[in-house]
Amino acid sequence: MRTFGIDGLTTHFQPVVDIDTGRVVAHEALSRPFVNGAPLAPDRLLHDAYERGEADELDSYFIEAALRAAAARGLLSPHSLFVNVEPISLVNGFITAPLLSAPPLVIEITERALTADPGALLTAAAALRAAGHLIAIDDLGAEPASLALLPLLAPEIVKLDMDLIRRQPDRTAATMMTALASYAERSGALVLAEGVETAEHITRARALGASVAQGWHFGKPSETAHDAPGVSVRRSGQGRHSEMRAVDPIEITPFGVVSATTALRTGDRAMLVQVSILLEERAAAAGDSAVLLSTFQAEDNISENTRLRYERLIESGCLLTAYSTGASAALPHPARSVTVDDDDPLAAEWDVVLLTADYAAALTAREIDTSRHREGLYEFALTTDRDLVVRSARALLSR
Incomplete structure (x- = not known):
């Protein structure tokens, strides 16, 4: 009997290697479905599952098969198995039940999830971390805005998009290297290079800050494990990376975050x-690498001029979310409009939170006396302060 239109699947394992020592420190589980004995591309199967609304179930099927195969090969040491989650x-x-009861894993999330629904992703990541897992962002560099969103999710492991390793150095690679160096220095995150096939790729991976890597240079995916790692990918980085600090709890509002440590001033509208x-304007200049989150108190505070400015921001590629009470701001796609409850403390705030790969700023304000609104x-x-800005962004995205 077929499941999801396939006869079954096998799980292959690709080694993750410490670049300096060449030691296998982890494996990535890769599903290989087949029909009538012939392989079927996983991407095609997932596409069909999305069309039928079965992506969640198929994802669970892949994960359960990967965990069974890994257990049979002794690959479930803490944080030594990478598992992809759609x-x-x-x-x-x-979140499939086996993930919540499995030994500590490294959960790979593609960076497109960062821009799809950041708030939902933060909630899911918190549940996975509570179960003991680490979070890895896959293919970093494919989506420009993901660099700005990176500190919000605070992944313990960052996997570089293989295109960054293989192409000639350019401005994009330089931006990525600078942003990654800053993030890794602050967080202690491990940088992993994918698609390494040559010695030149290893040199480039090191330049981008990677200390671990995977690719055909080290070993192709196979049903047989290359080694049963005795250390986790996290321990492999010790001595070069500090331990990842705990993710800050989501504070209630940006004003609460910033005013706790920043002197308040008085200003007019x-x-x-x-x-x-x-x-x-700073967001527009950064284009598709910018994330801008704004609150408007009431929806009628979004004037026609403001709406025109925001439409231009959307055209620039900026990832934009607007929060207001009453009716939705109804900004054009792909901007997000979030309605805030009247009793939410956020309803009383004027916030503009900006994150780019190399800049962060937050303006947060409250009216001194609402009975004297005209003044x-x-x-x-x-x-x-990037840390305060990131925490402010988390406070907004939690809604």
């Missing part, structure tokens, strides 16, 4: 509008 499963809040526009006086704080 973004739709996480966005839908579906006109001043805050100009600061907001300045941050919007438009606010207490506000402006920060470029």
Whole structure:
């Protein structure tokens, strides 16, 4: 009897190797479905499952098969097995039961999940970490905005898109190297290079900050494990990377985050509008590597001029989310419009939170006296402290 239109699947394992020592420190589980004895591309099968609304179930089927195969080969030492999870499963809040009861794994999430629904992804990642797993972002570099979103998810492992390893160095690679160096230095994350096939690729991987790698240079995927690693991929990085600090809990609002450590000032509405526009211009200049999150208190605060500015931001490629009470801001796709409850503390705030690969800023304000709304006086704080900005963004994306 066929399941998902296939006769079955095998699981292959590709080694993850410490670049300096050549030692196998982990394996990635790769599903290989087949029909009538012939292989079927997993991507094609997943595409069909998405069309039928069965992606969650197929993902669970792949994961359970991978865990069984890994157990049979002695590959379930803590944090020594990489398992892929489809973004739709996480966005839908579906985490297969075997993952929650499995030994500590490295859960691979493609970077497109970061831009699809960041809030849902943060919730899913918290559940996976609570089960003892590490989070790895796969194919980093394919989506420009993912660099700005990286510190929000705070993955313990970053897997570089193989195109970065294989192509000639350019401005994109330089931007990636700078952003990754900053992130790894702050977080202690491990950088893993994929698609390594030559000595030149190893040199480039090192230049991009990678200390572990996988690819045909080290070993092709096979049903037989190359080695049963006695160390985890995390321990492989010790001595070169600090331990990943715990992800900060999601605070209630950006104003609560920033005002706790930043002196408040007083300003009028006109001043805050100009600061907001300045941050919007910075986002537009960064284009598709920028993430901008804005709150508008009431929906009617989104003037026609504001809407036009935001439409131009969307055209620039900026990843944009607007929060307001009442009716949705109804910004054009792919911007997200989030409705905030009237009793949510966020409803009283004016926030503009900007993250790019190399810049971060947050403006957060509250009206001093709502009964004197015409005066438009606010207490506000402006920060470029990346940690505060990231925490402010998490507070917004939790909604």
